[in-house]
Amino acid sequence: MIAALRWAFGVACLIGIAMSATGAQSETNYKMLDFSQLDGWDADDHSAALEVFLGTCRDFDDSDWQSLCAVAQQQKPGSARAFFELLFRPILIEDGNEGLFTGYFEPELDGSRYRSARFKYPIYKMPPEARSANQWLSRRDILTSGVMDGRGLEIAWVDDSVELFFLQIQGSGRVKLPDGSFLRVGYGGANGHNYRSIGTELVRRGIYNAHQVSAQVIKNWVRRNPSDGRELLLHNPSYVFFREVSKVPSSAGPLGAMNRSVTALRSLAVDPRYTPLGAPVWLEKDGAGKMRRLMVAQDTGSAIKGAQRADIFYGTGDEAGQAAGRLRDPGRMVVLLPIQRAYALLPEDI
Structure with missing residues (x-):
């Protein structure tokens, strides 16, 4: 889903599969x-979660959370488990829907700050007129009318238009430059058009059945059919612009909804109506690659709706993307809350 305005349609929205959003x-x-x-x-490794x-935790506004954060800063790795057990209580929050866990990642593309025969697909900043409009030009108009040309709006140029399309779905990513350094980009705005699923369109055309469609299947089809593939990508009128995120080192994760770096396999995107951002969350993910670990709710996403719904951050690059794309598992999550806050949520007769 990876900044506060992360374009988090998720895999389900990409392929047009409805997910639990009640x-x-x-x-x-x-x-x-x-x-x-x-x-x-x-x-579990409680010190890693700490x-x-x-x-x-330094970004909490409430006094009880601030006090916990101050105590946390005094802990040594060996006391991490005792810290959580002494000062928190596990609260299972349920809204009638089964637990569902998916994954997200940070794409990594090859690119350059300068256009060349190889690097010819631009990552654009948002034009000022688009920022002031409720709905601006469609994807087709942006890419074919020349409206972006000669204005210095290019942040970088990449070598793959398909990966650039999927970068827009994730909303943030890294660009590996020719000298081996990295440039990180984050969500910078959108043109105001509704997202139209290209996976659903492939199903509508009879090219695939719904259960066959995945991100990798779509990528492969577009590359095998360059002309029709280009038209398929233009079928989605929504367009995402970016900003350069220069203050986050390449060794750290991308920014989450709390404007801090998220951590692979320790950070969750959650529905903040149920789970406070910054709270520790115990995850019991079933299915393939069963997972039992203490995570932290540090991100949100437009596809993440419900008390038992979360997106696990898998890291950066192709391997992380493949792992995240396969994930769609049941289980449960339990939120760790400060003691007084936890008791305040319970019925009076408890």
Whole structure:
């Protein structure tokens, strides 16, 4: 989903599969658990989770969270588990929907700050007139009318138009430059048109069945059919512009909704109506590659709706993208809340 305005359609929106987005109209239930009821709690690396928690806890506004953050800064790795068990209580938050966990990642493209025969597809900044319009030109108009030419709006040039399209879906990424250095870009705005799924369009044309469509399938089809593939990408009128994110080192993760770097396999995108941003979250993901670990809610996404719905950040690059793209698993998540805050959520007769 990877900045506060992360263009997080997710894999499901890309291929047109409806995902659980209810919950706001259902009754929300809160149940306090004991740490002994968290499957695999004893075996996790709590110090790794504490380090991630420290990356964003300084940004809390509420006094109880600020106090916890101050204590967290005094902890040594060996006391991380005791810190969480002493000062938090696990709260299972349910809204009537089953748990569903997907993944997201940061794409990495090959590019240059200068146009060449190889690097000829521009990553654009947002034009001022687009920023002041509710709805600006469509993708087709932006790419074919010449309206962007000669204005110095190019941040960089990349060598693959298909990967650039998917960069717009993720909303942020890294560009590997010819000298081996990296340039990071983040979401900078959009043209105001609704996203139109190209996966759904392939199904509508009878090229694939719905269960066959994935990001990789779409990429392969566009590359095998360059002319029709270009038209397929133009079928989506939505267009995302970027900004250069120069203050985040290439060794750190991209910025999440808290404007801090997220961490592979320790950061979650959540629905902040249920899970406070910055809160530790115990994840019990079932399915292939079962996962039991303490994460931190540091991001959001437009496809992430519900108390038991989350997106796991898998990292940067193709390998992370393949792992994230395969993920669609059940399970449950349990939010760790400050003790007084946790008890305040429970029914009075508890």
